[in-house]
Amino acid sequence: MPQQVVHSTCALDCPDACSILVTVEDGRATRLRGNPDHPVTRGFLCAKVAKYLDRQYSPDRLLYPQKRTGAKGEGKFTRISWDEALDTIASRLTQIARDHGAESILPFSYAGTMGLLQGSSMDRRFFHALGASRLDRTICSSAGMAGTIQTMGSRFGTEPEQFPESKLIIAWGANILGTNVHLWPFIVEARRRGARFYTIDPYRNRTGQLSDRHFSIQPGTDLALALGMIHILIAENLYDRDYVAAHTVNFDALRQRAADFTPAHAAQLTGLSVDEIVTLAREYATVRPAAIRLNYGVQRSERGGGAISAISMLPALTGSWREVGGGLQLSTSMAFQLNRAALERADLQPKPTRLVNMTTLGQALTELNEPPVKALFVYNSNPAAILPDQNRVHGGLRRDDLFCVVAEQFQTDTADFADILLPATTFLEHSDLYFAYGHYYLQMARPAVAPPGECRSNADLFRALARRMGLTSPAFLDSDDDLIDQALASGHPFLEGITRSRLEAEHSARLNVSAAGTPYLPYAEGGFATPSGKCELNPQHVDYQPPVESRFGDPHLRRRYPLELISPKNDDSMNSTFGNRDDRDGETATLYLHPDDAAVREVAEGDLVRLYNARGSVRLRAAITSSVRSGVVCSPSSRWPKRSVDRRNINALASDRLTDIGGGPTFYSCLVQVERCGD
Ligand SMILES: Nc1nc2c(c(=O)[nH]1)N[C@H]1C(S)=C(S)[C@@H](COP(=O)(O)OP(=O)(O)OC[C@H]3O[C@@H](n4cnc5c(=O)[nH]c(N)nc54)[C@H](O)[C@@H]3O)O[C@H]1N2
Ligand SMILES: Nc1nc2c(c(=O)[nH]1)N[C@H]1C(S)=C(S)[C@@H](COP(=O)(O)OP(=O)(O)OC[C@H]3O[C@@H](n4cnc5c(=O)[nH]c(N)nc54)[C@H](O)[C@@H]3O)O[C@H]1N2
Ligand code: SF4
Numbered sequence: 001m002p003q004q005v006v007h008s009t010c011a012l013d014c015p016d017a018c019s020i021l022v023t024v025e026d027g028r029a030t031r032l033r034g035n036p037d038h039p040v041t042r043g044f045l046c047a048k049v050a051k052y053l054d055r056q057y058s059p060d061r062l063l064y065p066q067k068r069t070g071a072k073g074e075g076k077f078t079r080i081s082w083d084e085a086l087d088t089i090a091s092r093l094t095q096i097a098r099d100h101g102a103e104s105i106l107p108f109s110y111a112g113t114m115g116l117l118q119g120s121s122m123d124r125r126f127f128h129a130l131g132a133s134r135l136d137r138t139i140c141s142s143a144g145m146a147g148t149i150q151t152m153g154s155r156f157g158t159e160p161e162q163f164p165e166s167k168l169i170i171a172w173g174a175n176i177l178g179t180n181v182h183l184w185p186f187i188v189e190a191r192r193r194g195a196r197f198y199t200i201d202p203y204r205n206r207t208g209q210l211s212d213r214h215f216s217i218q219p220g221t222d223l224a225l226a227l228g229m230i231h232i233l234i235a236e237n238l239y240d241r242d243y244v245a246a247h248t249v250n251f252d253a254l255r256q257r258a259a260d261f262t263p264a265h266a267a268q269l270t271g272l273s274v275d276e277i278v279t280l281a282r283e284y285a286t287v288r289p290a291a292i293r294l295n296y297g298v299q300r301s302e303r304g305g306g307a308i309s310a311i312s313m314l315p316a317l318t319g320s321w322r323e324v325g326g327g328l329q330l331s332t333s334m335a336f337q338l339n340r341a342a343l344e345r346a347d348l349q350p351k352p353t354r355l356v357n358m359t360t361l362g363q364a365l366t367e368l369n370e371p372p373v374k375a376l377f378v379y380n381s382n383p384a385a386i387l388p389d390q391n392r393v394h395g396g397l398r399r400d401d402l403f404c405v406v407a408e409q410f411q412t413d414t415a416d417f418a419d420i421l422l423p424a425t426t427f428l429e430h431s432d433l434y435f436a437y438g439h440y441y442l443q444m445a446r447p448a449v450a451p452p453g454e455c456r457s458n459a460d461l462f463r464a465l466a467r468r469m470g471l472t473s474p475a476f477l478d479s480d481d482d483l484i485d486q487a488l489a490s491g492h493p494f495l496e497g498i499t500r501s502r503l504e505a506e507h508s509a510r511l512n513v514s515a516a517g518t519p520y521l522p523y524a525e526g527g528f529a530t531p532s533g534k535c536e537l538n539p540q541h542v543d544y545q546p547p548v549e550s551r552f553g554d555p556h557l558r559r560r561y562p563l564e565l566i567s568p569k570n571d572d573s574m575n576s577t578f579g580n581r582d583d584r585d586g587e588t589a590t591l592y593l594h595p596d597d598a599a600v601r602e603v604a605e606g607d608l609v610r611l612y613n614a615r616g617s618v619r620l621r622a623a624i625t626s627s628v629r630s631g632v633v634c635s636p637s638s639r640w641p642k643r644s645v646d647r648r649n650i651n652a653l654a655s656d657r658l659t660d661i662g663g664g665p666t667f668y669s670c671l672v673q674v675e676r677c678g679d
């Protein structure tokens with residue numbers, strides 16, 4: 001068969017949603033490269049996906065349905081047929097629903113794929129029709145979403161194509177080179193034209209190392225920094241009176257709140273110097289246009305939602321939303337006004353069912369009652385690796401009276417806990433429709449290759465299960481193309497003219513956020529979706545308290561666990577998705593600590609250290625560096641727990657305390673102690 005080039009889209013949970021060209025020879029993908037025609041992702045892939053074919057064709061792919069033969073967590077399975085798998089699942093779920101009520105069934109999924117068909121269509125319909133509990137999908141961004149909604153009412157952001165126009169770019173809790181690399185060329189272009197590039201991050205990662213100025217903020221104190229900046233903008237008359245008068249409310253009350261956050265007070269809380277805070281605020285207001293790339297690192301702490309609210313006020317105060325190359329980008333996802341209601345069909349629920357927060361799954365599995373969780377159905381996620389309070393999560397997953405189904409591509413730690421384990425397709429093997437959270441292009445992809453073995457897509461799996469369980473709604477007869485058509489038919493002007501046939505031909509289409517060839521300025525004329533219609537400078541939304549787990553937090557905890565741990569993303573993986581690679585000595589097995597903290601503990605470079613708190617412990621290799629400040633330690637996440645001697649990863653330490661708003665996780669508000677240990 002001749003060589004073919006097929007268009008695809010990277011399905012990983014990444015703002016970039018790259019357009020990919022797949023070379024296929026004799027039914028086998030032989031090369032992946034970036035599509036040079038995509039206006040944002042422009043022809044290159046990140047290092048991890050450039051090597052994705054190693055994962056695609058790994059001998060460790062799951063290829064057949066299996067049932068567990070060993071103890072839960074042990075990982076012993078035997079092959080069964082799809083018929084046996086579906087029959088077992090159907091009969092167990094039916095019986096559990098009968099005995100305990102359908103709400104004792106809990107789906108568990110996140111963004112293993114960003115595709116809408118495989119991520120939130122047939123699966124949702126299936127669990128809705130059963131009357132199962134619903135999952136509150138909070139694990140990533142819910143605090144940030146709640147924070148932006150409080151301030152702006154909607155979530156639109158500066159498009160990447162405008163960054164070259166900026167004269168000051170601030171990466172605020174945003175590791176651009178690691179997690180959003182396709183923004184980088186736009187920043188390079190801006191700098192070539194004279195822009196300054198600053199980073200605000202407790203860890204001076206690759207992005208920080210390449211910045212013009214790095215602000216080494218103490219974890220969880222961004223709200224205090226934002227209020228300190230607001231204090232200076234107001235005190236020094238650096239705000240845009242016209243924009244504030246026309247498009248904001250509650251300015252006077254915010255002024256009063258910010259009055260307490262003098263540069264000296266903000267400096268004391270954030271660990272930055274008075275000079276740093278004053279310069280940052282003055283430059284932000286006067287070097288124009290200034291764009292903030294805010295990412296989700298900021299909101300993974302106890303006051304994370306409030307911090308995002310406060311930071312979102314800055315471009316309104318300076319009127320920066322009016323300028324091409326100004327404003328702020330946290331996420332662009334809200335512009336993808338697809339008809340999610342039609343995809344998910346909440347109307348199939350027999351009655352409104354309870355919502356269970358995924359971040360506290362450990363509690364849900366061990367404490368929830370009326371009814372208890374009796375069946376857990378996992379797909380697109382690896383909860384045994386990525387959730388906080390890992391010991392409690394594993395304790396819940398080990399319950400013998402919990403019926404657990406896992407659909408996976410690989411034998412993850414979660415898969416080890418399954419009663420029935422199902423083989424899933426990858427994005428190269430199924431159709432899907434992709435939104436993005438770092439640009440405004442909607443994409444559609446078709447399978448590049450056939451699924452290996454007996455792998456099935458999530459949509460096919462849930463269609464088949466619905467049939468097996470006698471669910472008769474026509475909603476379960478919809479094909480993938482029907483689903484795509486339904487999603488596109490929202491009637492929203494951003495989607496006008498974007499049809500399946502157009503996507504078939506063009507693969508990617510810019511949303512109609514602005515007229516062709518003109519920049520999108522979402523809030524240049526106000527247009528906030530808050531109840532007042534204006535940007536809400538409500539000081540109640542931005543009331544700063546230090547996190548309980550921080551250097552200014554609970555003194556009792558601090559005495560025992562004096563170090564603040566952050567566990568940001570690893571540049572060369574995607575949460576736990578590449579955990580099948582054995583990087584025993586890689587980044588995710590490393591603890592970065594400051595020379596002073598190493599010295600008092602007699603830890604030398606490369607030593608094995610034990611990191612612990614009351615929730616758990618894990619052993620890591622020490623790397624001594626001043627890229628973190630004294631009192632802060634950093635360990636990139638997340639390896640598969642079973643890759644470590646402890647069979648735990650960094651999340652054994654993380655707390656399941658929730659954020660101030662949005663019910664999100666607080667991975668980066670975490671007090672720990674470190675000690676040297678023998679090999
Ligand atoms: N290579 C790679 N890319 C990824 C992922 C991955 O695992 N690996 N994951 C994807 C996912 S799921 C997401 S949500 C995005 C996230 O993308 P980002 O939000 O960019 O990534 P994070 O590592 O979560 O956090 C960003 C930065 O916040 C910093 N940070 C931690 N605590 C604080 C704080 O209190 N204040 C400030 N100012 N900064 C803080 C971290 O050190 C980190 O450098 O990336 C996506 N892309
Ligand atoms: N300590 C710490 N923990 C964190 C974070 C952190 O910064 N620090 N970040 C958090 C964040 S932001 C996020 S988003 C979560 C991410 O947590 P998860 O959403 O669980 O992400 P992954 O670990 O990438 O696991 C996704 C799994 O889905 C599977 N998968 C992919 N495609 C498909 C498919 O089509 N079908 C099926 N059935 N399976 C598929 C993959 O094989 C993979 O095992 O982790 C959170 N955990
Ligand atoms: S992970 Fe992100 S940067 Fe890498 S190929 Fe996928 S979308 Fe692009």
Ligand SMILES: [Mo]
Binds near residue numbers: 013
């Ligand atoms: Mo995430």
